[in-house]
Amino acid sequence: MKSLQVKILDSRIGSELPFPSYATEGSAGLDLRALLDAPLTLAPGETQLIRTGLAIYIADPGYAGLILPRSGLGHKHGIVLGNLVGLIDADYQGELMISCWNRSSVAFTLEPGERLAQYVLVPVVQASFEVVEEFRASERGTGGFGSSGRQ
Ligand SMILES: O=c1ccn([C@H]2C[C@H](O)[C@@H](COP(=O)(O)OP(=O)(O)OP(=O)(O)O)O2)c(=O)[nH]1
Numbered sequence: 001m002k003s004l005q006v007k008i009l010d011s012r013i014g015s016e017l018p019f020p021s022y023a024t025e026g027s028a029g030l031d032l033r034a035l036l037d038a039p040l041t042l043a044p045g046e047t048q049l050i051r052t053g054l055a056i057y058i059a060d061p062g063y064a065g066l067i068l069p070r071s072g073l074g075h076k077h078g079i080v081l082g083n084l085v086g087l088i089d090a091d092y093q094g095e096l097m098i099s100c101w102n103r104s105s106v107a108f109t110l111e112p113g114e115r116l117a118q119y120v121l122v123p124v125v126q127a128s129f130e131v132v133e134e135f136r137a138s139e140r141g142t143g144g145f146g147s148s149g150r151q
């Protein structure tokens, strides 16, 4: 388990709202809660940036954070992320923000403290680039976008 520095930016976290934790031994993600003063209704198609009250400083460029939707909210209610996936850089020290998009055709009301999305810490490899004229031939070559058919 990797240890990361975190700042709690709102005193409701740790009192009214629990500090994020892994729900089960095998959980990949930490649920992030909507830091709201009051319920917030998202009209169909509307997107709002939601505070979490947390800043997580990864520091090590060999890791990044991902903010991902929760499957239940996404599948049943069409509540997903306006940026589809949030990528949190290792050097980001600001508040984690969730772009919340109601992609459904009905209004959805977010409750204060509701678990809205999840944060996953992932390993990252930064690349350096060597410019070449030709690549050594590979089996796939330049084929893509369905070049191998559907079956
Ligand atoms: O869902 C998200 C996505 C990003 N961020 C923060 C952390 C991330 O490190 C920073 C920048 O994100 P990104 O590089 O994806 O956005 P950008 O539009 O390229 O902004 P910038 O010019 O600041 O890099 O914003 C969030 O809090 N939530």
Ligand SMILES: [Mg+2]
Pocket (backbone or CB within 6 Å): none
């Ligand atoms: Mg960027």
